[in-house]
Amino acid sequence: MENGTRGREVCARIGGNIGTVMRGQTAAVRRLLAAFAAGGHVLLEDKPGTGKTTLAKTLAKSIGAGFNRVQFTPDLLPSDILGVSIFDQKEQRFEFHRGPIFTNVLLADEINR
Structure with a gap:
């Protein structure tokens, strides 16, 4: 089977999965898959309640990928996104705790704040 044909089939299957959840959003789903x-x-801009979060979650679930969401606020720090190193007194070493950016699909919500 040709790679292009296989790619189209995979995208069609993913699009079908997303389409069962996101009804009436065919254009958005096609652009997302492209x-x-x-x-x-992808930068999704639209009014509240139009399914942007659901679209991202459904894509992640359809491809078996991890999903995280970051709510942007004026007081958001880089460590809130990237993670932080915390000292473990028992082990006498720093341990890195990953932030939400360590995922496959990341929804950065309200990035205009």
């Missing part, structure tokens, strides 16, 4: 297939990033 960016996904191209290895790109």
Whole structure:
């Protein structure tokens, strides 16, 4: 089977999975899948309640990927996204605790704040 045909089949299957949850959002799903297939990033801008979070969660679930969400606020620190090193007194060493950016699909919500 040709790679292009296989890629289309996989995208169609993923699109079908997303379509069972996201009804009436065919154009958004197609654009999301195009960016996904191209290895790109997606910026979803729309009014509240239009399914942006659901779309991202459904994509992650459809491809078996991890999903995290970061709520951007004026007081958000880099360590809130990247993670932080915490000293373990018992082991006498620093231990890195990963932040939400260590995932496959990251939803950065309200990035305009």
